[in-house]
Amino acid sequence: MFDLLWEWLNFAVRWVHVITGIAWIGSSFYFVALDLSLKKREGLPAGVYGDTWQVHGGGFYHMLKYTVAPASMPDELTWFKWESYATWVSGFFLICVLYYGSSELFLINREVADLAPWQAISIGIAGLAAGWIVYDLLCRSPLGRNDLLLYAVLFVFVVAIAWGYTQVFSGRGALIHTGALIATIMSANVIMVIIPNQKKTVASLLAGESPDPALGAQAKQRSMHNNYLTLPVLFMMLSNHYPLVFATRYNWIIVALVLVMGVSIRHFFNSLHAGKDKPWWTWAATAVLFLVAMWLSQAGPPERGEPSAAIPASVEKLVASADFDAVRDIVTGRCSMCHAAEPVWEGIPHAPRDVKLETDAEIALHAPMIYAQAARSNAMPPGNVTEVSAADRETLARWYEQATGQKRHFFW
Ligand code: HEC
Structure with a gap:
């Protein structure tokens, strides 16, 4: 019963996360494109930077954009922040359900580092917080005044973090945490910088003062970072479905390439929306980087010692079960x-x-997944190519239910 709930919780949270992510990224893409399409011209009202026409x-x-702000506050103002917060909260919930809830399976690789679940989870969460603090300090340091230099340093920083994660987590855990760190930076930019700065601007307007333009400039800088980080973060989030990406030796270099690819693709669209020349070369550059990533992914798994045959205490019961030989x-x-x-299967x-x-140990650790994929459903093997019989599925089910005390039915 617990597994059924867990599986549905997992699905529900993922569903919410994808929806909120679409809402956030959609509105952020929209506003970046809108911003870039604004045209300055004669005859616009005072304080208006530019305008643009759209049909939909x-x-x-x-659309008119007032920089820094209109002379007086409008009666109604729509804020864009819940999309970002909800994406982060649902994402964090998802990482808890999936990676922290099944840390022995997805987060920890005992060949990489023999961590207890609480250690791995602490590293994961502390890393997200520390990563944001370092990023924020870098942006506020004198470095922050030179955009290009800041990009270069941030790039090295994120790649170093990705490498660091591969030294403590499974490949999958490392890439999802790199993605989660970038996403945390993006959301924290919204909640800690962009929105507070806008609030201060509104407050000065209401007080009849003229708002500090530096607030807007800082928000704009963070917003551009978010823009360039969007595509890499999506890659990182999807990468856990592709073992050639996350579970091969140069996974962290692939992360580095993807960061650059994300920037080069965004650069194309940013130029396009700004009505400048279309930098077609960015597609060629992206394609080359993509090919390099493909090439690197052939290097095979990282060289580690022999997999430990020791049975983790958490699954001893499953191995000791009378059905285990049959399983x-x-x-x-x-x-x-x-x-x-x-x-040995061709094409795999x-x-x-x-x-x-x-x-x-591998069979026992994956027991809940085997149960879901091959006992309670016939998702595996695909198309039942290896002809698992109904009796085999019943054996798998009985083994798992008896050893873990699972009830088969929730509703009856
Ligand atoms: C012909 C090759 C093949 C065989 C045989 C096979 N699988 Fe799979 N298995 C796959 C593929 C391909 C995927 C990835 C499916 C996807 O990405 O949707 C997969 C995925 C899985 C997953 C992960 C699912 C997830 O959502 O993460 C589990 C668990 C699994 N298989 C268990 C089994 C079990 C148990 C058996 C034997 C009863 C089995 N598989 C037999 C090819 C196979």
Whole structure:
């Protein structure tokens, strides 16, 4: 029962996260494009930087942008902040459900670092907070006055963090945490800098003072960082479905390449929306970087010692179960041809989703997933290519339910 709830919770949180992410990124793309399309011209009202016309949904919009602010406060003002906050909160919830809830499976790789779950989780959460603090200090330092230099330093910083994560977490845990750190920086930019600065601007307006333009400039700088980080963060979030990206030796260099690709693609669109020349070369550069990433991903898994055969205490019961011999036979006979360090199934270059089912420890650690994929559903093997029988599925189910005390039905 618990597993059923967990699986649905996972799905629900992911659903919310994708929706809020679309809302956030959608509005942020929209505003960047809007900003860039503004045209300065004669005859605009005082305080207006530029205007632009748009057509959508059966009507025309005439958009004006006031920098720093209009002379008096409008009666109604729409703020864009909940999209960002909700994306971060749902994302954090998702990382808790998926990576912290199943840390032995997804976050910890005992060949990399033999961490206890609480240690891995603490590193994960502390890293997110520390990463934001360092980023914010860098932006506020004298470096922050030179945009290009700041970009270069931030690039090195993020790549160093990604490398650091690969030294403590599984490849999957490392990439998701790199993505989560970037996303935390982006959300914190909104809640800690962009919105407070806008609030101060509004407050000065209401007090009849003229707002400090530095507030707007700082918000704009953070907003540009967010803009350039959007595409890499999406790559990082999706990367955990692609073992050749996250579970190969140069995964952190791939992160570096993706950061640059994100910037080069955004540069194209930013120039396009600004009505400047279209820098087509950015696509060529992106394609080259993509090819380099593909090439690096062939390097195979990181060289580590032999996988530890020790059975973690948390799954001892599953291995000790009377059904385990039968389970091992089913899994090694019907699953391991694909789910192995070196799969023998044609067209499967790497263990799918990095799920390896060869040793007793691996089988036991993946038990909840085996249960969901092959006992309670017939998702695995794909198309039942290895002909798992109904009796085999029943054995897998019984093994898991008895050893973990799971009830099969929630509603009856
Ligand atoms: C023919 C190759 C093949 C065989 C045999 C196979 N799998 Fe898979 N497995 C895959 C592929 C491909 C994926 C990735 C599916 C995807 O990305 O949606 C996968 C994914 C999985 C996942 C991860 C699912 C997720 O959502 O992360 C689990 C767990 C799994 N398989 C278990 C099993 C079990 C248990 C068996 C044996 C009963 C099995 N597989 C047999 C190819 C195979």
